[in-house]
Amino acid sequence: MSNHSARTTDIIYHLDDRPGFMESTFAAIQHVLASFVGIITPTLIIGGVLGLGEHIPYLISMALIVSGIATFIQASRPLGIGAGMLCVQGTSFAFLSSVLAAGFIAKAKGGGPEEILSLIFTVCFFGAFVEIFLSFFISHLRKVVTPLVTGIVITLIGLSLIKVGMTDLAGGFKAKDIGSMQNLMLGGTVLLVVIIMNQMRSQWLRISSIAIGLIAGFVIAYFMGKVNFDNLASLPPISIPEPFKFGFSFDWAAFWPIAIIYVITTIETTGDITANCVISGEKIRGEKYRKRVQGGVLADGVNSMIAAALNTFPNTTFSQNNGVIQLTGIASRYVGYFIALILVILGLFPIVGGILQNMPKPVLGGATLVMFATVAAAGIKILRHVPLNRRNMLIIAVSFGLGLGVMMVPEAVAQLPKVAKNIFGSAITMGGLAAIFLNLILPEQKD
Numbered sequence: 001m002s003n004h005s006a007r008t009t010d011i012i013y014h015l016d017d018r019p020g021f022m023e024s025t026f027a028a029i030q031h032v033l034a035s036f037v038g039i040i041t042p043t044l045i046i047g048g049v050l051g052l053g054e055h056i057p058y059l060i061s062m063a064l065i066v067s068g069i070a071t072f073i074q075a076s077r078p079l080g081i082g083a084g085m086l087c088v089q090g091t092s093f094a095f096l097s098s099v100l101a102a103g104f105i106a107k108a109k110g111g112g113p114e115e116i117l118s119l120i121f122t123v124c125f126f127g128a129f130v131e132i133f134l135s136f137f138i139s140h141l142r143k144v145v146t147p148l149v150t151g152i153v154i155t156l157i158g159l160s161l162i163k164v165g166m167t168d169l170a171g172g173f174k175a176k177d178i179g180s181m182q183n184l185m186l187g188g189t190v191l192l193v194v195i196i197m198n199q200m201r202s203q204w205l206r207i208s209s210i211a212i213g214l215i216a217g218f219v220i221a222y223f224m225g226k227v228n229f230d231n232l233a234s235l236p237p238i239s240i241p242e243p244f245k246f247g248f249s250f251d252w253a254a255f256w257p258i259a260i261i262y263v264i265t266t267i268e269t270t271g272d273i274t275a276n277c278v279i280s281g282e283k284i285r286g287e288k289y290r291k292r293v294q295g296g297v298l299a300d301g302v303n304s305m306i307a308a309a310l311n312t313f314p315n316t317t318f319s320q321n322n323g324v325i326q327l328t329g330i331a332s333r334y335v336g337y338f339i340a341l342i343l344v345i346l347g348l349f350p351i352v353g354g355i356l357q358n359m360p361k362p363v364l365g366g367a368t369l370v371m372f373a374t375v376a377a378a379g380i381k382i383l384r385h386v387p388l389n390r391r392n393m394l395i396i397a398v399s400f401g402l403g404l405g406v407m408m409v410p411e412a413v414a415q416l417p418k419v420a421k422n423i424f425g426s427a428i429t430m431g432g433l434a435a436i437f438l439n440l441i442l443p444e445q446k447d
Contacts, residue, residue, distance in 0.1 A: 011281045012329035015085060019332055027330040028338035030204070031088050032346075034324050037210045039067045039090040039343075040356055041368055042313055045164055046096070046120075048361065049173045050103040052113045057231075059117075060353030061239035062312040063091050068343030070303035070315045074296065075336025083273050083296030085280065086325060086336050089303055092316035093375060094268070095261050097160050099124070099313060101426055102254035117311070118246040123255040125308035130262040131301030135294055138270060144436065145267045148392055151382030152399045152435040153264045153428060158376025160407055160427040165372045168365025175361065183362040186224070190217035190366025203327050207320070210367050217363035226360045232351060239350045241310045253422035257429040258314075262301070264432065265316050269300045272317040279322050280331035391445040395438045403431020 013019045019027065043063050047056040070089035077084035099120055106119040134141055169187035171178035190213045197209035205212070221227050273296040277284050282292075296317065304314040325331050346352055386392055406412055407427035416424065424430050 010279075010326065010329055011331050013332040015280055015282060015331055015333055017332050018334050019330055023330065024332070024335050024338045027324075027328045027332075027335045028342055030207070030328060031086075031321050031324050031335070031339050032342050033211060034207050034320050035067070035088050035090050035318050037214060037367065038093070038318060038320065038371070039063055040353075041364070041371070042091045042093060042096055042099075044356060044359065044364055045168070045368065046099055046103065046313065047357070048168070048364075049100055049164070050107065050113070050116055052116070055113055055117065056357045057235055057350040057353030058239055059312060060356055061347045061350050062241060062307075062310050064343050064347030064352070065239075065241060066303070066307045066310050066312045066315060066347075067091070068340040068347065069306060070299070071336050071343065072340035073299050073303060074317070075333040075340070077295060077299075080291075080295050080298075081302055082299040083276070083292050084333060085273065085276055085282075085292065085296070086321070086331055086333050087273065087276060087296060088318045088321040088336070088339060089300070089315045090318045091307075091312065092261075092265060092304075092314050093161065093371070094154075094157050094265055094316065095124070095258060095314045096164070097157070097426060097428055098257040098261050100164075101257055101422065102251070105251055105254045105422060106249070114246050115249065118249045119251060119254055120313070121244070121246060121308045121311060122248050122250050123258050124314050125305055126250070127255060127258040127262050128301050128305035128308065128314070130259050131266050131304065132298060133301075134263065134266045135298035135301060138266070138294055138297060139290075141263075141266060142270070144440065145263060146439060147382050148386045148395060149432070149435045149439050150264060150267050150271075151379050151386060152396060152403075153379070153432045154268070154382060155376050155379030156400070156403045156428050156431045157261075158372050158374070158379055159404065161372035161375065162369065163407075165365050165369035168361040169369055170362070170365070172361030172365075182224070186217060186221060186226070186360065187362035187366035187369075189220060190214065190363050191369060193217070194367060194370050207323060207327065210371060213367050214359070214363060217366060218359055221360045221363055227358050229355070229358060231357065232354045235350045235354045237350075238348055239353075243309050245311050253419040256423045257426045260429055260432050262304070262314075265300065265314070266297055269297050269317045272319045272322070273297075275319065275322050276317075276325070279325050389445045391442050395435055395442065398438060399431040399435040402434050403427040406430050 043059045067090045074082045074087040102120050103116045106116040171183040193216045194213035307315050413425050
């Protein structure tokens with residue numbers, strides 16, 4: 001038992017306390033359950049939409065391994081890189097639309113899966129330097145990317161991804177049976193299970209609701225004959241990371257939307273680390289807190305750079321794990337080492353990715369529809385705390401109008417030069433740039 005337990009009533013083990021082996025393992029498993037779906041889902045979606053087929057098990061393995069490495073860096077804080085806290089890192093949903101756009105740019109040039117991945121990982125690698133650079137100017141950046149801008153962009157990210165979730169629920173991108181009654185019933189069942197689990201009294205069931213929904217859907221789909229494990233026999237027994245396996249290629253049109261998301265992720269991570277400090281009983285003022293946030297955001301950028309180098313998508317700090325700290329009463333950063341080990345071990349075996357690759361699209365869509373809509377709801381929650389005066393309402397209206405406008409009517413930017421079309425054709429980039437620009441030029445309104 002911690003000798004600091006008198007500090008707060010909720011936390012049993014504080015930041016630098018060392019729980020026993022069994023307690024650490026139990027807490028680590030809870031964190032992995034809460035984050036596992038979030039870590040693998042972007043890879044499954046990107047792989048499915050861009051037709052990456054045989055590469056998906058390897059990409060899932062890399063996503064798990066990198067999440068383990070990144071969580072270890074956040075917890076151990078080597079060379080001042082990291083928050084030195086129990087911050088679980090995983091694949092970021094925020095980059096999903098921009099990564100898919102980059103993939104389609106490579107595809108439009110006639111590129112196959114290797115060329116698509118080469119472009120995505122290269123622009124994500126160089127984009128990570130944006131967050132690394134910004135980590136040294138957090139206090140200044142927060143004056144430009146305010147809660148108003150952050151709320152608008154996060155809402156747009158969620159709203160733009162709902163189309164991806166709904167497409168999967170109906171059967172998947174370009175599926176022959178899209179919209180069939182069988183697909184809708186399967187996806188709807190997963191959605192129903194997630195809703196029911198979310199209403200349970202048990203906090204563990206609520207935290208694991210998405211995972212339970214996916215498992216239930218997977219089992220039902222198996223008995224419907226929609227799951228085929230034939231691909232597992234051809235998988236290698238172990239996955240070894242190969243840095244820059246797919247080579248290098250670069251495109252400015254693919255880079256700019258991803259760079260903008262790195263700016264937003266910087267602010268989002270600051271919020272997640274602050275929330276972690278509050279739950280863990282740490283101070284949220286003073287030099288120690290400032291260094292903790294700066295190190296955490298720096299690690300976020302470094303970890304995304306490592307992710308791109310090891311062939312997976314950008315990482316970010318997962319906010320859902322703050323809820324697990326609250327539930328377990330264990331805020332010890334040493335639990336991060338156990339989480340890291342579990343994730344790396346899972347990632348070493350491509351059979352994990354192979355099984356997940358076989359998850360039918362309606363099952364995945366039933367769960368991700370809720371996850372993406374939750375992202376949009378989180379953005380609305382941020383906007384709720386912003387004064388809704390005439391100035392701010394105008395910024396929200398113009399940003400949503402332009403962002404959702406180009407998403408619904410892509411033909412609106414069809415005549416622009418190719419680079420401009422790829423940048424402004426993204427709802428997040430268009431809406432985000434409008435929000436940042438208007439927030440800078442419109443004078444603050446005196447309430």
